[in-house]
Amino acid sequence: MAEQFHTLVVRVENKPGVLARVSGLFARRGFNIQSLAVAPTDNELFSRLTIVVDAESAPMEQVVKQLDKLINVVRIQELSPGDSVSRELILATVNLTEGSEDNIMREIESFDANVLSVGDKKIMVSLSGPPEIINEFETVLEKYGIVEVQRTGIVALATIAK
DSSP states (O other), X not given: OOOSEEXXXXXXXXXXXXXXXXXXXXXXXXXXXXXXXXXXXXXXTEEEEEEEEETTTOOHHHHHHHHHHSTTEEEEEEEOGGGEEEEEEEEEEEXXXXXXXXXXXXXXXXXXXXEEEEOXXXXXXXXXXXXHHHHHHHHHHHTTOEEEEEEOOOEEEEOOOO
C-alpha cells in the first residue's frame, strides 16, 4: 500500500515572506498541505518547516525540485515513517454534562491525556502523541461535545542511527 502522506523538513532563511513563498508554491502547483509547523532553529538565521503533503496531490520529486528553486530554502529532507518520529499536540475544551464526568475522566486517563482546566460545565484537556492517537482521542472527545479544539500540526525528527 502506498503512503498517504510525505513529510518534509525544510530549513529556510528566517526572513519575512519566506513562509508565504513556500505556501504559495504549494498553492500554485495544486499540492495539498495536510499539516504545516514552523519554528525557529537554534540558529536565529534559520527556521524549520515541517510540511506534511498529500501524496496524491504532490509527486515527491516534483515538490522537492520546486522547493529547491526557492532562493531562501537551505536544505530539504524527506522523512520516511520508518525512519522518523512524528508527534502532534491537541488542546480541546469539552462539555461536561451531569453524569458524564466519570466517563470522560476514564477516557482521558486511558489516553494518558492531561486535564488543564475544569469548570462547572466544561473541561480542557491536552494530549501529545502520534497523529493516529490524536485522531482517536479527538473522535472520543466528539461524543461528549467539543466546544473548541486546536491541533498544532505534525512535527517530526529523523530517528537516531544506532
